[in-house]
Amino acid sequence: MRLRTLAVVAVLATAGCQAPEPEPDRIACGSGPVTGQGSSAQTNAVNAWIKAYQIACPDATVEYASTGSGAGVRAFLAGTGDFAGTDTPLSPADQQKADTRCGSGPAVHLPLVTGPIALAYNIAGVDGLRLTAETIAAVLDGTITVWNDPAIVADNPGTALPATKIRVVHRSDGSGTTANVLAYLAAAAPSVWTHGTGGTWPLSGGEGQRGSHRVVAAIARTDGAIGYVESSYARVNDLPGVRVGTADGRFTDPTDHAAGLTVEAARTTGTGGDLRLTIDHAGASGGAYPIVSVTYEVVCRGPASGVARSFLAYAASEAGQQAAAGAGFAPLPAALREQVAAGVAALG
Amino acid sequence: MAYRGGVPVNILRNETPARLRLWSLVCAVAATVLAAGLTVSAAGVRDQVEVIGTEAAPQAATAADLYFALSDLDAQVTRILVAGDSDELAGSRADALGAYRDRGRQVDGDLRLLLNSTAEPAVVLRIMDGLAVYRQRVGQALTAPADRGHWTQATNLLHLRILPAAAELRTGSTERLNAAYRAKETYETAGLAVALLLGGALLGLLIQLQVWMARRFRRSTNPALIAATVLSAALLAVSVTVLQLQSRQLDGGRDDGLTPYLALSELRALGYDAAADTGRYLVSDRLSYYRDDFTGKAADLTAAGDGLDRLAGPEAAERWAGYQRVHLKILNLADAGRTEEAARLLTGIRRGDAAFDFAWFDASVAETAAERKTAFDRALRAADTTLTGATVLPGVLLAVVVALLPLGVRRRLAEYR
Numbered sequence: 130m131r132l133r134t135l136a137v138v139a140v141l142a143t144a145g146c147q148a149p150e151p152e153p154d155r156i157a158c159g160s161g162p163v164t165g166q167g168s169s170a171q172t173n174a175v176n177a178w179i180k181a182y183q184i185a186c187p188d189a190t191v192e193y194a195s196t197g198s199g200a201g202v203r204a205f206l207a208g209t210g211d212f213a214g215t216d217t218p219l220s221p222a223d224q225q226k227a228d229t230r231c232g233s234g235p236a237v238h239l240p241l242v243t244g245p246i247a248l249a250y251n252i253a254g255v256d257g258l259r260l261t262a263e264t265i266a267a268v269l270d271g272t273i274t275v276w277n278d279p280a281i282v283a284d285n286p287g288t289a290l291p292a293t294k295i296r297v298v299h300r301s302d303g304s305g306t307t308a309n310v311l312a313y314l315a316a317a318a319p320s321v322w323t324h325g326t327g328g329t330w331p332l333s334g335g336e337g338q339r340g341s342h343r344v345v346a347a348i349a350r351t352d353g354a355i356g357y358v359e360s361s362y363a364r365v366n367d368l369p370g371v372r373v374g375t376a377d378g379r380f381t382d383p384t385d386h387a388a389g390l391t392v393e394a395a396r397t398t399g400t401g402g403d404l405r406l407t408i409d410h411a412g413a414s415g416g417a418y419p420i421v422s423v424t425y426e427v428v429c430r431g432p433a434s435g436v437a438r439s440f441l442a443y444a445a446s447e448a449g450q451q452a453a454a455g456a457g458f459a460p461l462p463a464a465l466r467e468q469v470a471a472g473v474a475a476l477g
Numbered sequence: 478m479a480y481r482g483g484v485p486v487n488i489l490r491n492e493t494p495a496r497l498r499l500w501s502l503v504c505a506v507a508a509t510v511l512a513a514g515l516t517v518s519a520a521g522v523r524d525q526v527e528v529i530g531t532e533a534a535p536q537a538a539t540a541a542d543l544y545f546a547l548s549d550l551d552a553q554v555t556r557i558l559v560a561g562d563s564d565e566l567a568g569s570r571a572d573a574l575g576a577y578r579d580r581g582r583q584v585d586g587d588l589r590l591l592l593n594s595t596a597e598p599a600v601v602l603r604i605m606d607g608l609a610v611y612r613q614r615v616g617q618a619l620t621a622p623a624d625r626g627h628w629t630q631a632t633n634l635l636h637l638r639i640l641p642a643a644a645e646l647r648t649g650s651t652e653r654l655n656a657a658y659r660a661k662e663t664y665e666t667a668g669l670a671v672a673l674l675l676g677g678a679l680l681g682l683l684i685q686l687q688v689w690m691a692r693r694f695r696r697s698t699n700p701a702l703i704a705a706t707v708l709s710a711a712l713l714a715v716s717v718t719v720l721q722l723q724s725r726q727l728d729g730g731r732d733d734g735l736t737p738y739l740a741l742s743e744l745r746a747l748g749y750d751a752a753a754d755t756g757r758y759l760v761s762d763r764l765s766y767y768r769d770d771f772t773g774k775a776a777d778l779t780a781a782g783d784g785l786d787r788l789a790g791p792e793a794a795e796r797w798a799g800y801q802r803v804h805l806k807i808l809n810l811a812d813a814g815r816t817e818e819a820a821r822l823l824t825g826i827r828r829g830d831a832a833f834d835f836a837w838f839d840a841s842v843a844e845t846a847a848e849r850k851t852a853f854d855r856a857l858r859a860a861d862t863t864l865t866g867a868t869v870l871p872g873v874l875l876a877v878v879v880a881l882l883p884l885g886v887r888r889r890l891a892e893y894r
Contacts, residue, residue: 172568176826180833183826184840190828195568342567365574457575 156443159436160188167201167214171242171424174453178444211437212428216305218405234431237403242424244458245388247370249363250355259284261374262317271334298347298356301337303328310357313420316410361457377414385459387418393462402472438476445469494893500686501882508875511675515871518668525661530857533654536594540647541742543587546580548746551635552753553577558760569824607639668720676713701885705878712874723860730856738849752835755804789845796838803831
């Protein structure tokens with residue numbers, strides 16, 4: 130009898146010995162409205178956060194107006210919204226105005242959305258195209274005009290390149306993407322790229338298109354085309370991206386991981402929780418991809434509402450960054466993500 | 478000549494060892510047959526549990542996932558067309574393009590799994606052929622969005638040929654799952670019958686042997702035979718418990734986990750397809766077919782008995798009602814010629830906008846579906862754990878029982894040498 134009892138108990142006990150299910154990460158919800166406006170480059174990432182956050186937090190409402198970085202910052206300086214999304218850090222003058230707007234605490238930058246910018250191309254018979262920074266600059270400024278130019282051949286030994294005319298497609302509207310590409314060219318190929326930096330394409334040649342969706346569509350329909358777009362646009366349209374030459378002589382694909390290495394190596398120049406990044410475009414090495422975009426949320430430290438802090442904390446969390454990755458962006462490197470999370474925690 | 482009980486003592490002296498040997502032999506044979514019966518039935522149950530866990534249930538889940546992914550594939554095409562060339566909806570278009578690409582991969586992955594399984598290969602190949610044409614038509618529709626003929630052909634192909642074939646796979650895989658459960662139940666019944674009949678017989682023989690020996694040799698206890706009896710009884714109790722426990726675990730996993738999970742997957746697919754009808758109404762320039770199609774699908778979603786309310790709970794049903802309200806608003810805006818406003822409401826993610834309200838509804842169904850799936854996986858693991866050693870234990874314990882028999886009768890037999 131005793132044996133039987135023991136056997137039954139043993140069977141029942143082992144049957145109940147299951148590993149516990151891992152608990153999913155919970156969002157620390159706030160309640161009330163949050164509003165933001167600015168960069169259109171980060172719209173899909175912010176939308177993914179808004180959907181997930183509002184689903185998890187029934188008492189919160191988040192709205193983001195995709196007005197572009199400039200308009201978003203201007204609205205923020207005028208007192209609109211809890212945060213502004215911008216592809217470039219605030220100028221010293223705007224920083225001063227933002228601090229004034231915030232009152233009790235300064236305005237700080239939180240880099241929350243990053244990603245590679247791809248040089249997408251459409252060339253007959255060519256895949257895995259490799260270009261050094263100098264060649265890229267010469268292609269984009271029109272110095273090199275055909276795909277079998279000796280400089281391109283030298284970058285791609287053993288590859289048969291066609292004599293197709295190069296057709297450069299660029300943004301015709303002011304954009305953070307253009308600003309990031311020009312910053313890269315000026316830093317990595319200063320001897321070739323002498324056309325300056327800024328958010329507007331400085332040259333008259335090539336085909337200008339308004340918005341990344343039109344740039345990528347123009348590349349897709351044009352034989353011999355090359356242009357710059359956020360990598361996710363190239364990916365969803367199945368366009369290859371140039372493998373870009375870096376300081377150590379390697380050529381790197383525009384992957385999220387490679388972009389993450391560049392962002393990871395960036396220097397933080399802000400103080401007191403202000404996380405402005407200085408990207409070293411020219412010095413990228415070790416598999417890092419040098420042409421990246423970083424979008425910041427500019428937010429007031431001190432008067433930031435609880436729900437705004439909660440929303441930004443979710444965006445900076447691992448789950449939030451995975452949601453951004455699902456929307457086509459590169460997740461923040463772990464160390465930077467933790468810095469941003471600490472920055473958000475210090476807002477209130 | 479001396480007599481005992483009317484029988485000559487010398488006859489008794491010859492008969493007793495023969496009876497002891499015969500009784501021991503019968504017990505040993507009963508124990509061996511019982512061991513074989515329990516081992517075969519436990520192995521049969523275990524095999525069927527493995528079939529359920531590694532073939533039938535994953536195949537049913539893959540077929541359900543295929544149907545869902547196909548439904549959403551076409552929904553994403555509608556999103557791409559609704560966004561069109563609009564600057565305002567450029568992000569939505571890129572997002573839909575990415576989702577279309579991901580769903581395409583999901584479909585391909587599911588088809589590859591099904592092709593390597595016991596699912597009907599002819600139906601899988603039919604779906605693959607249909608998809609090749611579908612993708613070609615979608616490509617044409619996206620290249621020339623003003624020409625709606627390609628889009629109509631694509632969405633017709635998906636709804637009239639590809640999805641019905643996927644439903645066929647889903648039905649087939651569910652039938653295979655039920656067949657595996659039935660086969661397992663057959664082994665269970667056989668195992669229980671063996672345990673109760675042969676096990677009962679073995680226990681009876683062992684007890685009878687001990688009673689006879691106690692009377693014949695005037696000894697009240699026989700430790701070896703008592704141990705054999707206890708071991709046999711324990712084995713019977715464990716065997717019956719294991720068979721019934723794993724049955725309860727797997728039946729519970731199916732009834733509370735897998736079946737509702739598959740039904741919820743079907744409802745999710747229907748929900749995605751219905752929500753795409755809102756967009757199709759705009760893309761088709763207000764074709765009433767899509768208004769009616771939505772109404773029909775909504776009726777299926779809210780049906781009493783196997784609708785959202787019962788399967789996903791009142792919260793999910795309430796969220797679907799919210800989506801229906803915004804669907805009607807969009808249709809009314811489109812009917813009033815306010816197409817851009819309708820498109821904004823369709824793609825917006827504020828509370829009360831269609832894209833958010835649908836995500837809000839879907840999250841609720843997806844959460845319940847994930848819970849159901851987890852419940853089934855847990856039940857399957859529990860049943861697997863319950864069956865640990867079930868094919869070895871009867872053989873080992875009954876070998877000990879058989880070994881104890883000669884120990885129990887050895888000394889008594891020695892008295893007759």
